[in-house]
Amino acid sequence: xxxxxxxxxxxxxxxxxxxxxxxxxxxxxxxxxxxxxxxxxxxxxxxxxxxxxxxxxxxxxxxxxxxxxxxxxxxxxxxxxxxxxxxxxxxxxxxxxxxxxxxxxxxxxxxxxxxxxxxxxxxxxxxxxxxxxxxxxxxxxxxxxxxxxxxxxxxxxxxxxxxxxxxxxxxxxxxxxxxxxxxxxxxxxxxxxxxxxxxxxxxxxxxxxxxxxxxxxxxxxxxxxxxxxxxxxxxxxxxxxxxxxxxxxxxxxxxxxxxxxxxxxxxxxxxxxxxxxxxxxxxxxxxxxxxxxxxxxxxxxxxxxxxxxxxxxxxxxxxxxxxxxxxxxxxxxxxxxxxxxxxxxxxxxxxxxxxxxxxxxxxxxxxxxxxxxxxxxxxxxxxxxxxxxxxxxxxxxxxxxxxxxxxxxxxxxxxxxxxxxxxxxxxxxxxxxxxxxxxxxxxxxxxxxxxxxxxxxxxxxxxxxxxxxxxxxxxxxxxxxxxxxxxxxxxxxxxxxxxxxxxxxxxxxxxxxxxxxxxxxx
Numbered sequence: 001x002x003x004x005x006x007x008x009x010x011x012x013x014x015x016x017x018x019x020x021x022x023x024x025x026x027x028x029x030x031x032x033x034x035x036x037x038x039x040x041x042x043x044x045x046x047x048x049x050x051x052x053x054x055x056x057x058x059x060x061x062x063x064x065x066x067x068x069x070x071x072x073x074x075x076x077x078x079x080x081x082x083x084x085x086x087x088x089x090x091x092x093x094x095x096x097x098x099x100x101x102x103x104x105x106x107x108x109x110x111x112x113x114x115x116x117x118x119x120x121x122x123x124x125x126x127x128x129x130x131x132x133x134x135x136x137x138x139x140x141x142x143x144x145x146x147x148x149x150x151x152x153x154x155x156x157x158x159x160x161x162x163x164x165x166x167x168x169x170x171x172x173x174x175x176x177x178x179x180x181x182x183x184x185x186x187x188x189x190x191x192x193x194x195x196x197x198x199x200x201x202x203x204x205x206x207x208x209x210x211x212x213x214x215x216x217x218x219x220x221x222x223x224x225x226x227x228x229x230x231x232x233x234x235x236x237x238x239x240x241x242x243x244x245x246x247x248x249x250x251x252x253x254x255x256x257x258x259x260x261x262x263x264x265x266x267x268x269x270x271x272x273x274x275x276x277x278x279x280x281x282x283x284x285x286x287x288x289x290x291x292x293x294x295x296x297x298x299x300x301x302x303x304x305x306x307x308x309x310x311x312x313x314x315x316x317x318x319x320x321x322x323x324x325x326x327x328x329x330x331x332x333x334x335x336x337x338x339x340x341x342x343x344x345x346x347x348x349x350x351x352x353x354x355x356x357x358x359x360x361x362x363x364x365x366x367x368x369x370x371x372x373x374x375x376x377x378x379x380x381x382x383x384x385x386x387x388x389x390x391x392x393x394x395x396x397x398x399x400x401x402x403x404x405x406x407x408x409x410x411x412x413x414x415x416x417x418x419x420x421x422x423x424x425x426x427x428x429x430x431x432x433x434x435x436x437x438x439x440x441x442x443x444x445x446x447x448x449x450x451x452x453x454x455x456x457x458x459x460x461x462x463x464x465x466x467x468x469x470x471x472x473x474x475x476x477x478x479x480x481x482x483x484x485x486x487x488x489x490x491x492x493x494x495x496x497x498x499x500x501x502x503x504x505x506x507x508x509x510x511x512x513x514x515x516x517x518x519x520x521x522x
Contacts, residue, residue, distance in 0.1 A: 001042045008035040026272065033271035037264055040283075045291035047133070048111040050078075055121040057082055057096075064121065068130075070159050073141035073467070074296070075152055076130040077159070078110075080121055097397050098164050100192070101128040102153060104171040105299065107248030107292045113169060114288075115381035119390040124397075127160065129153075129172075133245075133293035135237040141467075144296040146175060146303050147321050153179040158190050159474070165397045166192040169380050170346065173200020174307050177354055178318060178325045185329035193402045194334040196393055199346045199379040201307055202354045203314035207347030210255055215308035223304055228297045243300035245292025255344065314353055327357035334365040334400035338389060340374040367396055443490055447476030456480050460516055463507030471498050483513035 012035035014020060015028045022028035052064050063083035070077035099120055103110035110130045120126050129152070134144070153175060157164055168176035176195060183191040204212040215223075227247055231237040253260050263282065270279040312318035318325040335358055337351045352368050369392055374384050455478045458469045475498060477483065483504075486494070491504050504510070 005039050005042050008039045011035045012039065029272045029274070033268045036271060037268050040286065040290075041264070043290075045287060047109050047293070048288050048291050050080075050111055050114055050117065052080060052114065052118055052121065055082060055118070057122055069127070070156060071470070072152060072155075073137050074132050074134070074144045074148070076132065077156055078128050078130050080117060080126045080128075082121065082125070096124050097394075097401060098160060099124045099126050099397070100156060100160060100164055100166045101126065102166060102168045102172040102176055103129050103131060104169055105131045105149070105295060106171045107245045107252070107295065108289075109291055109293055111291075112288060113380060115385065116167075116169065116390075119386045120394070123394050124165075127156075129156070131293070134240060134242045134296045135231040135235045135294040137237050137240065137296075139237065139240050143298050145298040146306060149175045149299060150179045150182070150320055154183060154188075157183070157192060160190075162190060162193075163402045164190070164192045165194045165196070165401075167196040167198065167393070168200055169198045170200055170376070171303070173197040173202055173351060173354070174303075174313055176200075177202065177327065177357075178313065178320060180333050181325050181327045181329050182320055182323065184331060184333060185326060192333050194336065194397050194400045196336045196338065196396070197351050197354055198338045199340060199343055199376055200337075200351045200354075201346050202352075202357070203311065203350055204308050204347070205311055205314070206349040206353055209344055209347050211251075211345055212308055212347070215304055220301060220305045220309060224301055228301065231294065237294075241297030242294040243297055245294050248295070249290065249292045252345075314357065316357075327354070328359050330358045331360050331362075332365075333361075334367075334396070335361060336367045336369070336393065336396045338368075338379060338393075339370045340376060340379040341370055341372045342374060343376045343379065345376040365400065443476075443493055446482050446485060446490055448478060448482070449476065451478035456516070458483075461507075461509055461512045463503060463509065468503075480513040480517035483509050484517050486510060 012032045015023055015032040015035070017023055020028065023032070050066060052066075054061055054063050056062070065081045065083070067079045067081050068076045069079045101113060101116060101120070103113050110128055113128065117126055117128060137144075149172075153166075153172075157166065157179070166176055166180070177197065177200075180191060180195050201212075204215075208216075227243055228241050229244055231240045231242055263286075267279060267282040270276075270282070306312045306318060310317070313325065313327070316326070335354060337354055339346070339348055339351050341348065348370070355366050355368065358366070369389070371379060371384060371389055374382070378384055379389065455473070458464050458472055458477075458480075459466065461480075461483070464472070472478075475494070486504070486509075494504065495502060
């Protein structure tokens, strides 16, 4: 449709040219409006920007800078770094909670949660998962499924350290709950202090929606045959199996097709009437809504089967690789669930079901809130989210922090109130600069918090590329001698934690590291 789209755009420009007498007539504006509607509904939209350049901290406007602080092939972790400001703003930032927002991998980009981030920034140190479009990830980077998604969340929580608060918006609710359960089962010190699940499909047997019914009616074989496609040339992910974003978008739009058709009809009318403000609001919304990304095929199919067909998590049958996911292991991470009264994607009660699964979590660490008169997107965006939902999340976090500090959160009325943690826990020892102490004891003697002198080029070891070198550095391995001295027990732990899957022994890293270490010494 590119030629027709180009022709429509040229026609629009012709009829909008002020030198063209027809541009001042209803006929000319109607032709230009029709061409713009056609061009916009057939365009492929690029990834939007967050565009959050400043916020208010302690009553002072401070700049905000996006910074990628953690990377994997399918995800970047973005930190919204708040600028210096004055002494009051700096003091306030020091007491603000660290929040990880896990964005949904469901077709839209993480920028769909721009409003969520914006509402949290004045009172929190915010990080968000920025998932990568699967069509942009080469096949050489391997696959990505639901198990990998859970591993990514655990790895990010290790990176962020203690007293982190995680928010799962919609689809991530299941992997976030699973990740926390796995971490709690191992007494992981980096399990989050609080977990907020918003509009998530924890148990889709409760008040099933059209989305849930479709999954159960069709079965996994139908999805594999009809919605999984291969990335075409010349995209970097050429030949990768994906669930195309435009199919996900088509499904969402078909659920409220009349609403979208009315919106585009009104947009056409606004253009004809020269109502620029109303037309611009339409453009802003649909520039975001129509920007979609492809999902990894194996991730999509495993999610559909596990969450919507088998209902594995609420049935206590979910597995993470060969390890059972037991929500009963959650005893410390406080749980807040949030739902929308008019949510037509995640039915009422589906998210609240998480409370029944966390049977060993004390009642004073559980809370549920249902927002009246909002649909699915109103749960995490819009005026009611800012005024009624976000303050509740921040108050819940303040009441369940694991550090014995006094923090200030905004009340629903927009004021401030000093809130102390409901459970005062002695402050832990200073956090390491890298997630070294998260590793089991066998690695304590070999890992370093920082390199000793110049960092060795680990890529000289056959089988270690830039990606593996970065993972090793993040774990605390910077030198050849560290790899050369690894014991069998330490290798087993690294295999498990960093998912090397026998790569160390298979590629003979130990002997290579010894030879490289000797050559450096000599």
